[in-house]
Amino acid sequence: MPSVQPQPNLDTPSDEDEGSHILLTFLQSQSQNTLSRLYQRPSSCLSIFRLLRPLERQLITNLLWLESAIPVSTMGAWVTRDGRKAYNLCLTTLAHLNILPTSTVKLALNSTLKSSLRQAITGGGSSGSFGVPAEHDQQHSPPSVDDLDAYALERWETILHYMVSSGTGQYPAKPSQDVLFLLQRSGLMAKANGALQITSSGFQFLLHPPHAQLWELLLQYLHMAEERHMDLVEILSFLLMLSTMELGREYSIENLSVTQMAMLSDLRDYGLIWQRNATSKRFCPSRLATTLTSSSPPLPTSSGAGTASNTQGFIVLETNYRLYAYTDNPLQIAVLNLFVTLKSRFPNLVIGAITRESVKKALANGITADQIISYLTTHAHPQMRKNNPLLPVTVQDQIRLWELEKNRVNSEEGYLYTAFASQADYEYVLNYAKQLDVVLWESPARRCFFGSLNGHANIRGFIERRTAGNA
Amino acid sequence: MKAIKGVLFTCDSAVKQILLTMNERESFIIEDLDDHHVVIKADEEWRVRRELEAELEKNTYSLE
Numbered sequence: 001m002p003s004v005q006p007q008p009n010l011d012t013p014s015d016e017d018e019g020s021h022i023l024l025t026f027l028q029s030q031s032q033n034t035l036s037r038l039y040q041r042p043s044s045c046l047s048i049f050r051l052l053r054p055l056e057r058q059l060i061t062n063l064l065w066l067e068s069a070i071p072v073s074t075m076g077a078w079v080t081r082d083g084r085k086a087y088n089l090c091l092t093t094l095a096h097l098n099i100l101p102t103s104t105v106k107l108a109l110n111s112t113l114k115s116s117l118r119q120a121i122t123g124g125g126s127s128g129s130f131g132v133p134a135e136h137d138q139q140h141s142p143p144s145v146d147d148l149d150a151y152a153l154e155r156w157e158t159i160l161h162y163m164v165s166s167g168t169g170q171y172p173a174k175p176s177q178d179v180l181f182l183l184q185r186s187g188l189m190a191k192a193n194g195a196l197q198i199t200s201s202g203f204q205f206l207l208h209p210p211h212a213q214l215w216e217l218l219l220q221y222l223h224m225a226e227e228r229h230m231d232l233v234e235i236l237s238f239l240l241m242l243s244t245m246e247l248g249r250e251y252s253i254e255n256l257s258v259t260q261m262a263m264l265s266d267l268r269d270y271g272l273i274w275q276r277n278a279t280s281k282r283f284c285p286s287r288l289a290t291t292l293t294s295s296s297p298p299l300p301t302s303s304g305a306g307t308a309s310n311t312q313g314f315i316v317l318e319t320n321y322r323l324y325a326y327t328d329n330p331l332q333i334a335v336l337n338l339f340v341t342l343k344s345r346f347p348n349l350v351i352g353a354i355t356r357e358s359v360k361k362a363l364a365n366g367i368t369a370d371q372i373i374s375y376l377t378t379h380a381h382p383q384m385r386k387n388n389p390l391l392p393v394t395v396q397d398q399i400r401l402w403e404l405e406k407n408r409v410n411s412e413e414g415y416l417y418t419a420f421a422s423q424a425d426y427e428y429v430l431n432y433a434k435q436l437d438v439v440l441w442e443s444p445a446r447r448c449f450f451g452s453l454n455g456h457a458n459i460r461g462f463i464e465r466r467t468a469g470n471a
Numbered sequence: 472m473k474a475i476k477g478v479l480f481t482c483d484s485a486v487k488q489i490l491l492t493m494n495e496r497e498s499f500i501i502e503d504l505d506d507h508h509v510v511i512k513a514d515e516e517w518r519v520r521r522e523l524e525a526e527l528e529k530n531t532y533s534l535e
Contacts, residue, residue, distance in 0.1 A: 356531060409523065410481040416502055416510050419473040429472070440479055441508050448502075450479045450510065463472070 020093060021051040022215050026222065028096040030232070035098045037233045039113040042120035043129040047240035047293040048097075049117060056090045060099065060109065064117060069108035129237075131245050134252040134282040143284060145248040148274055152286035155271025156210070157331045163189060164206055164334040166198045172330075176269045186220040200366020206335050207367065207375040210298050214288060217270065234259040242272065243292035245285045252282055313380045317354075319392040325350045326381065338362050339372050354395060359402045369403035412440055415456050418448035432462050477501045477510040489526050493519070 027035065027048070038044050049057060063070065079087045094100035099110055120129075143151075159175045166189065174180070180196060183189040188202035205213060218239060225235050238260045245251060253261065264283060267273040272289040275282070291298045314332070316324040323340055327333065328348050336342065339362035342352035352358075362372060373396055380390055389396075417433075420426035426447045433439050438455025442448075451459060480490070484506045494500045499515040511519060 405527075408482055408486050408527070409520065411516060411520075412479045412481070413513060414477070414479060416475045416477055416479075417472060418475065418502070421472065425472070441481075441504060443504065446504075448504075450504070450508075456474070460474070 020053065022212075022219060024048070024051055024093070024097065026219055028093075032098050034233055036110070036112055038236055039098075039110060039116055041129045041237045041241070042116045043131075043244045044237045044240040045113050045116040046120040047243050050293045052093075053090070055086055056094060059090055059094065060117075063100070063107065063109050064114060066108075069103075069106035071106055072104065075107050128255045129241065131241055131251040132255050134250040137250070137282070140276065142248065142250045143274060145287075148248060148284060148286045151274050152271040152288045155269070156214075156288060157329075159183075159270070160206060160213075161331045161334060163198050163202055164331065164338070166196055178266055179269050182217065182220060182224065185224055186217065203338060203362075203365045203367045204371055206338070207371045209378060211291075214270075214292070214298060218292075221266070230259050230262070231257075235263060238263055239289075239292065242267075242285045242289040243294070245290055247285065247287055247290045250282045250284050254281075313378070313382060313384070315376055315379045316381045316384055317376055317391055317395060319394050321354045321395055321398075323352050323354060324381075325352070335375075338365065339367065354399070356402055359399055360406070363403055363406050369399045372399055412452060414438075414440060414450055414452040415459075416448060416450050417459070418446075420447050423447065428466075429459065429463060433459055475501060475510070476513060478513050478516050479504075480509045480511060481507060482509075483507065486523065486527075489523060490519070493522060493526070 027038075038048075049060065052060070076087075091100065091102070095102040099113055100107060101110065155175075158173050159179055161172050162175055163183065165172055180189075183202075184191065184196065187199060188205050189196045190199050191197070205216065208216070222232065222235060226232060234257050238256070253264070256264075264273060264275065265278065267289070268275060270288070272286055274284040274286055288298050314326040315336075316326075318324075323336075325332065325336055326349055333342070333345075333350055336350065336352065339354065339358050340352040341355045341358040342350055344351045359369075359372070363369070373391065376391055384390055417429065420429070423444075426444075430439065430442060430449055433449065433451050433455060436455050436458055438451045438459070439449055440452055441450040482490070487506060487509060490500065490509055490511075491503070499511050499519055500509055501512060502510040504510060
């Protein structure tokens with residue numbers, strides 16, 4: 001039996017260790033000009049600051065209130081020998097973001113960012129960068145937080161539910177045309193036989209945590225905006241502004257630019273924003289929007305269930321592969337159906353089993369064993385948290401073994417080079433092929449080797465030149 | 472020297488034995504390299520994979 005390596009840290013999923021946030025990766029690829037314009041807004045600076053890793057945040061706070069630049073050597077003196085690597089990594093990230101420009105002599109924060117971030121912390125100014133609260137409306141009271149949550153959840157789950165059921169032939173409520181277009185552009189869904197079908201990256205997307213899903217879609221939105229000639233800075237600063245707003249409060253649309261007004265309808269479709277109607281002069285950010293840059297969960301509770309325990313976890317998995325999911329949420333059931341054979345359904349409970357067939361189906365859809373396991377881990381019922389390890393090892397191993405089983409045969413097209421005249425001849429050609437890095441298999445005893453397809457033209461040319469030279 | 476076009480199969484030895492048996496019915500192996508590697512005819516790859524899948528499927532048991 002092949003040995004299966006247990007994944008380290010499965011029981012302690014932590015966001016802090018996993019590289020930088022995907023928005024920051026996107027920002028690093030933007031021009032200095034774009035970044036400088038973005039840093040003019042206090043709300044953007046504060047939001048970006050919140051997305052950074054703890055050490056990066058510490059560096060910034062250390063430098064924020066210094067009026068003059070600090071020598072690199074002074075800064076370096078704070079760093080212990082063990083911390084040097086982490087410190088240098090931070091400096092690189094901050095330099096890429098143009099927050100702390102690289103210098104061999106002195107370090108100083110980007111002056112635009114410095115003044116904006118100071119303003120964000122101390123308050124003051126009248127830029128309206130954190131949104132302008134709308135005046136109290138006599139006729140309509142603002143929606144309650146519960147209403148907003150229900151609304152955001154309904155919108156978001158419509159999108160996900162549409163994706164998950166696209167392959168099954170039953171079509172639930174359709175999201176708007178723009179959302180469908182976005183899903184198609186991001187490669188999460190693709191047109192097949194005239195209808196949109198979920199793709200393998202779409203299946204993987206479904207198993208991601210909501211926060212990651214949201215950002216993935218928004219990044220795609222940003223990419224699309226570039227093509228639609230919308231101003232990237234306006235969009236980014238609007239998103240970041242939303243993330244600093246207060247849930248359950250109404251904001252006025254007066255200060256918004258034309259681009260941002262156009263975004264309102266898109267964001268309404270995703271459930272990030274609530275408006276009484278399309279022409280309303282005010283809007284409310286939903287929880288999806290206000291938690292964009294924070295670590296609190298973006299979705300309140302699963303619809304209908306009404307208990308908070310549902311967001312923490314609802315899946316009980318036994319060593320005999322039986323799975324009990326305490327949920328009545330159609331989306332969660334549909335997602336489970338991707339890799340579980342469901343047997344029976346009760347008002348608040350679904351029972352199924354993880355079988356070879358169900359896992360094979362998931363693997364065929366492009367979902368990996370690790371994704372299944374991490375989904376089960378993140379959604380494990382609080383009762384399961386008492387177990388160590390969290391998921392039964394037998395089931396984890398078996399899921400990985402089923403995945404290995406799928407890849408029992410690897411194939412690679414190419415050419416078998418054989419019948420060399422002499423050992424020297426063989427080694428000469430083999431060396432050349434090795435330099436090209438195209439050798440897949442070799443056997444000096446049998447004097448033959450197998451080279452990949454793309455190396456063939458070169459090897460043939462090499463041999464021909466050599467024969468011609470010898471003749 | 473000679474260059475022969477083909478597909479290199481990398482597999483475990485159990486699968487290789489099945490391939491050898493299948494080859495007796497209908498030949499597709501160009502060169503049997505070692506315990507884990509065989510070179511087969513390029514245009515037979517998908518037929519071989521399908522038959523292999525069916526063969527492996529016979530060795531599994533389902534609860535249902």
